[in-house]
Amino acid sequence: RSAVYLPVTPSNVCKPRRLYIEFKDVGWQDWIIAPQGYLANYCHGECPFPLSESLNGTNHAILQTLVHSLDPHGTPQPCCVPIRLSPVSMLYYDNNDNVVLRHYQDMVVDECGCR
């Protein structure tokens, strides 16, 4: 069978997209002291065949795109997911009204990849 090439424009290739989370939007502004929000980002886009190096694909993802190109209905493309995240510190009041500073890992998407 011949591979099916789907047109993929640079704009819909898997990459980090901008997402600013404002704590006020989820009603948490009364107990989160700082920050008021942060740039969380998210991953979105396609993992097309052939996977370029910039898409940080695993060997499994490369093979999956190959199979997907042969059978687009039976095998999905690999998923576009965060592969590098960074932490965020938050200052907030807990349920006992204590002031807490906490360091949270994996809060900001820095890099995406096809997995």
Add this chain to the structure above:
Amino acid sequence: GNGEDLKTQERLFLNSLGLSARPKPSTHRRVPSVLWRMFKRTSTRENDTHERDPCMVSEYGVRGNIVRFVQDQGRLVSGWSGSCHGCVEKYMFFNMSVLQPVEQLSLAQLEIKFQWDMFRTPRFLLGPQALSVSLYKVLRATLRGASHEAHRRLVLSQSVQLEPEAGSLTLDLTALAQNWRKPGHNYGLVLELQLHPVHTQATDIFMSQNLVNAIPLGPTVTLPEFHASLVVVSLNPLQCRSRQR
């Protein structure tokens, strides 16, 4: 359905923050300046790709990813003690159950900040003051009539020289706080303050004129206002993976 999903998602996220529910808005405490400084430093460091160990609290020199200012939920036990002039006792209680079982306690430091009420303090006492501070661990508390009787053991006794405006005292209570995490082991602390006016020129005049009894020690002397906080640093190993791994 969507509303329920939102609540479930929120609960999952709050659980990951170590919260049982969304904290209720209240008359919130002031944020300690040291926490603001730490927050600003860590926020700046997060933008630095060459960051050092993110789970090290360099201000206290211990490992941890959570710093809490646990507030004192105790109360004044007695105003002026009969056993000495210028004594005051305060029962302190720090709720250590706010720490999740998975958290490893790295540090518990008691910070007592003293502040003189300049309007109520006699002028001749506005010089440096010596303050005896005794700290007792409450082993057992029993209710007798309307008052509590605390069976206690002396943890620390020391003298602090206070400047006219303010002063502070820092005590390491890590070992004690470890023990408080065991169920039924946290009866709190009793803090006893005793004021000893340091001989200044003003008090010497009183002494030389044989007016020592005129020095209004007792209920007319105001002990400094004080505020106690327990700084607790802990590490949640699930949320603070080693960078080497």
